[in-house]
Amino acid sequence: MGEVVNVIVAVAVIVFIVRWATSGKDESSGPSPSSVLGFKPRNVTIEMVETVHNMFPDIPSDNIRYDLLRTGNVQQTTNTILERGFLPAPPPAYYTIYPRAVDQVPAANQPNAANVDATTSHAKSRAESLISRYNLQERVAVSSGISSATPEEACGKTVWEDSAEKREANLRERKARMILAARERLLAQQAGQASTSS
Structure with missing residues (x-):
């Protein structure tokens, strides 16, 4: 016993x-990254982050890495930027696992108004170059009133034309309307940001 x-x-x-x-x-x-972030992070390489950052230099690297951790796909992250115009900032818990990107440290030390002015001037130069690329300078002054329309309303209904030339002309017109509508929305957003900051 x-x-x-x-x-x-x-x-x-x-x-x-x-x-x-x-x-x-x-x-x-x-703690594990999946418990902190709330999802299982995908494998993200520096090349993936640099690829997206080279296409969209105004998007912070941390936002790009966080979205890539969720999606694991450069194309999907790029489509999100093109659809929304931005990527959401990562939550504070993200920085406990992944340290801040080096290019974000100087931006955090600058005043907020300077960042807004730099972003605004960069967006204006991009919009102007897009307008000059599609020769829409004369239509910029006439484009007021499109800003309240949704993207579907701005580019019009899609009608299948009989000839390739008509289809191409219709596509060019829809592109022009979409560019002008996006410009109007950007200007309205910038005016809203300027009024809230002052």
Whole structure:
């Protein structure tokens, strides 16, 4: 009977030591990225972040990396930027696992109004170059009133034309309307930001 008690105590001590040793390793490694972020992060390489950042230099690298961690796909992240015009900022918990990108540190030290002015001037130069690319300078003055329309309303209904020339002309017109509508929305957004900042 005494030997059975000794074996049970020995097994209990061994189980306790094994649990204590394995739980200590888990606590020292910190929380897992999936528990902090709320999703299982995908593998993201520096090249993926740089590819998107080269296409959209005004989007912060941390926002790009956070979206790539969710999607794992450069094309999907690029489509999100093209559809929304921005990428949401990562939550504060993101910075506990992934340190801030180097290019974001100077931007955080600058005043907020300077960042808005730099972004506004960069967006204006991009919009002007797009307008000059499609020769829409004369239509810019006439484009007021499109800003309240949705993108579908701004580009008009799609009608299948009989000839390729008519289809191409229809596509050019729809592109022009979409560019002008996007310009109007950008100007309205910038005016709203300027009124709230002052």
